[in-house]
Amino acid sequence: MVTDEVEKLLKRTLLKRCQLNLLQKLEQDISLDERERLLLQLEWLEALGDRQKGLLTADQKLLLFSTQEYQKCKQTKTDQEIYENIGVSRRSFYLWKRQKGLLTRKKAK
Structure with a gap:
């Protein structure tokens, strides 16, 4: 049985993995439109993480x-x-x- 703490940890781990993936894509040579789209996704993921922390x-x-x-x-x-x-x-x-x-x-x- 998965406890709430383990579930939160798994969600945070997945969230961090997604954020790192976006950061790696941002470091590549991409168009300005693609960069803007990725930055919006990153901002949304940060908001999800902050919601989990209550911040x-x-x-x-x-x-x-x-x-x-x-x-x-x-x-x-x-x-x-x-x-x-x-x-x-x-x-x-x-x-x-x-x-x-x-x-x-x-x-x-």
């Missing part, structure tokens, strides 16, 4: 929060409930929504 920043929380998760939450919750549940500020959440193209304009009366 997430607001930016990392939003990096791990997908637009699909937002659409699902939006069916039953207000934006305020969503950003409070995630643990980020209203401003950070607004900027994330703008970046993802999720802002809807209200019609003026």
